[in-house]
Amino acid sequence: MIREYRTIAEIAGPLMLVKNVENVKYDELGEIELTNGETRKCKVLEINGSNALVQLFESSAGINLAESKVRFLGKGIDLAVSMDLLGRVFDGLGRPIDGGPSIIADKRMDINGMPMNPAARDYPAEFIQTGVSAIDGLNTLVRGQKLPIFSGSGLPHPQLAAQIARQSRVLGADSKFAVVFAAIGITYEEADFFISDFRQTGAIDRTVLFMNLANDPAIERISTPRMALTAAEYLAFERNMHVLVILTDITNYAEALREVSAARKEVPGRRGYPGYLYTDLATLYERAGRKRGFEGSITMIPILTMPEDDKTHPIPDLTGYITEGQIILSRELNRKGVIPPIDVLPSLSRLKDKGIGRGKTREDHSDTMNQLFAFYARGKECKELMAILGEAALSDTDKLLARFADAFEEKYVSQGYDVNRTIAETLELGWKLLTIMPKSEMKRIRDEYLEKYLPEGDPS
Numbered sequence: 001m002i003r004e005y006r007t008i009a010e011i012a013g014p015l016m017l018v019k020n021v022e023n024v025k026y027d028e029l030g031e032i033e034l035t036n037g038e039t040r041k042c043k044v045l046e047i048n049g050s051n052a053l054v055q056l057f058e059s060s061a062g063i064n065l066a067e068s069k070v071r072f073l074g075k076g077i078d079l080a081v082s083m084d085l086l087g088r089v090f091d092g093l094g095r096p097i098d099g100g101p102s103i104i105a106d107k108r109m110d111i112n113g114m115p116m117n118p119a120a121r122d123y124p125a126e127f128i129q130t131g132v133s134a135i136d137g138l139n140t141l142v143r144g145q146k147l148p149i150f151s152g153s154g155l156p157h158p159q160l161a162a163q164i165a166r167q168s169r170v171l172g173a174d175s176k177f178a179v180v181f182a183a184i185g186i187t188y189e190e191a192d193f194f195i196s197d198f199r200q201t202g203a204i205d206r207t208v209l210f211m212n213l214a215n216d217p218a219i220e221r222i223s224t225p226r227m228a229l230t231a232a233e234y235l236a237f238e239r240n241m242h243v244l245v246i247l248t249d250i251t252n253y254a255e256a257l258r259e260v261s262a263a264r265k266e267v268p269g270r271r272g273y274p275g276y277l278y279t280d281l282a283t284l285y286e287r288a289g290r291k292r293g294f295e296g297s298i299t300m301i302p303i304l305t306m307p308e309d310d311k312t313h314p315i316p317d318l319t320g321y322i323t324e325g326q327i328i329l330s331r332e333l334n335r336k337g338v339i340p341p342i343d344v345l346p347s348l349s350r351l352k353d354k355g356i357g358r359g360k361t362r363e364d365h366s367d368t369m370n371q372l373f374a375f376y377a378r379g380k381e382c383k384e385l386m387a388i389l390g391e392a393a394l395s396d397t398d399k400l401l402a403r404f405a406d407a408f409e410e411k412y413v414s415q416g417y418d419v420n421r422t423i424a425e426t427l428e429l430g431w432k433l434l435t436i437m438p439k440s441e442m443k444r445i446r447d448e449y450l451e452k453y454l455p456e457g458d459p460s
Contacts, residue, residue, distance in 0.1 A: 004033075004071045009051075011060050014217065015263050016042065018052045018070050027076045027112065030054055033069040034062055041093075042070075043077070043219060045264060055219045055260065057093070076112055079227055080105035081234040085208045086178060089195060092212035092224035098195075111226040113233055115286035122290035124324075127355040128244070128299060131167035131420035132160075134342035134413045135349075137430055138369055139327055141299065142355035143170055143242060144290035146323040148250075148302045150316050152309045155329045158190055159417045160340045161248050161303055166203040167420045170242045176296075178235050179203070180245045182210040182228035185221050185252025208235075214252075221256035229287045229298070236296035243296065245288060248303035250281075254315045270314045278318045285322045325349040338414040345377060361423045364453050367445040368430045372408070374444055375437060379405025397441065404436045431455055 003022070010017040016032075030042045040063075046053040052072075079094045080103045089098035094111075096102060124144035130136055141147050151157035165179045183194055191211045198204040208231050212224040225247050232243040247253075254273060261274035269275035288300035302323070306316050309331065320326055330343035356365040379401040386394055386402055394402070412429055415421065421429070431453050434442065442450060 002071050002073065004069045006066070006069055008063070008065045008068060008070060011063060011065070013263060014056050014060065014219070014260075015045070016054050016056060016060065016063075018054060020050050021052045021072070022050070024052050024072045029073045029075060029077055031071050031073065032056075032063060033071070035064055035067045036062075038062075044072070045260070053264070055263075057217050057219055076110050077223055077226075078108040078110050079230045080108055081231060082106040083239065085231050085235070087205050087207070089209040089211060090227070092184075092210060092216055092220040092227065094210075094227050097211065109230050109234060111223060111230045113226070113230055113287055115283055116289045116291065120291050122292050123354065124290060124299075124351050125354050125360075126170060127360045127423070128168055128170055128242075129423055130164050131422075132163065132340065132342070133415055133421050133426040133429065134340070134344050134347075135164075135327060136361075136421070136423050137365075137412070137426040138344050138352075138372065139325065139347045139349040140352035140355050140361075141168075141301075141349065142351040143299055144288070144297045145325075145349070145351050146285050146288050146300045146302070147325050147327065147349055148304060148316075148319050148323050149327045149329065150311065150319075151303060151305050151329045152331055153305050153307075155305075155331065155334055155341065156339070156417075157248065157303050157305070157329060158186075158193060160329070160342075161246050161301075162194060162197045163340070163417045164301060165198070165207065165244070165246055166201050168244050171423075176241045177206065178241045178243050179207045180210075180228045180232045180235070180243055181207055182212075182225050182245070182247045184212050184224050184247065184249055185214050185216075185256065186212070186249070187214055218256040218259045221253060222260065225250075225253060225284050229284065232298045233287065236298045237291060237294050238296075240295040243298050245298055245300045246303065247284075247300070250302045250304040250319065251307065251315055254281075273314050277314060278321070281318055282322050285319075324351050333409065333413070336409070338409050339416050340413075342413055344373070344413065345380070362427055364431075364445070364449040365423075365427060367449055368427060368434070368453075371434060371442055371444040372412075372430050375401060375404050375434070375441075376408050379403075379408070397438075400437055404433065407433055407436060427453075 007019040009019045028044045032040045041057040042054040044052050045055050084103050091097050124142040126143040128141045169177050210228050212221050232245045235241045236243045258273050288298040290297040307313050325348040327347045328343045330341050333341035382398040382402040
């Protein structure tokens, strides 16, 4: 039986204190009924004896303390799930915002799912093709992996996120691949870009979109990624699909956590973020992976903007501890017009070796990847020397390395947001660039691969 209370004692900003409640639990959903019959949603943040501190999902304007009624619903926030989720657009609380009907649910799932048990995990081992050479060729995404993208304010991560969502696929499993895309705290302009991009390209048919706008309440922002992961868990582990979850922007999520924490007067940690930020992020990220005995899997790409481009800021710092690598976008490459501006040298995919090679991509993938990294790193050093000492101070090999670095950025990394390269095209492009250098310098590639794959002549 749902009881109603008229014991609202205080409202402070988004928080409301309800006294003399019984059998109310943390995270429970509630409804506030105003004197005019309007209802607003709220969620229990804290229980202290018979007092419940709740957070409002909407404005507190118009709530009459004496006359308004509160009822607690005996459940947390849940999501109606079925295969009808695909192709739909929802807000941060799972309500349709695309003009379509409500979902007829196979079941309802609590959005506060559990992180995956480490003992039940299967090791990530299959290549996911994103169509982006700087990721596929050098920092490979593997099915079941968590690979974040570290961006900066104003860098084109929305375009890269949309490109990855459009193009990604598991080789040989096209029909069972889905994308769950959650946009957290974004502007109307960005939301319109994502929705129209997915609709124009037809990618919406295999995508579930959750859109939380910057003017939506902070508490809704906290639920958005959990909604997305709940939908992903249903598709992956009950419908045996390979699901790619893209969350953008995790920085907005962490800011919402900080806002709620400050409202609760909790003791702040680093930079004012709550001390449990690491734990909270881990409960999100660790819901991705592969489970033993299940065909489906969840691969995750969280995207975050680093405040002041600072990699040591708590959000990228803690994310780096939990995830298996990072893709870093470069402001310098963006200024040069390299699209997408992925800085491959500090980027890292810790599981790339598990998803490449014979039977997965191609036998020469590992060797060519190492050689491209080596030439590009040396070429960047030679360009710096050239800027200080002049071109005359460089040896002939150094000049070739500097030329290789420029060609690598222009032809390999820069490909635009509409070009979808297969892994074979990416590998062939790598071999073509390697011909800039003499064969004697290619010390990281086995002789049999040089004989088999190295084309004749200079690509220029």
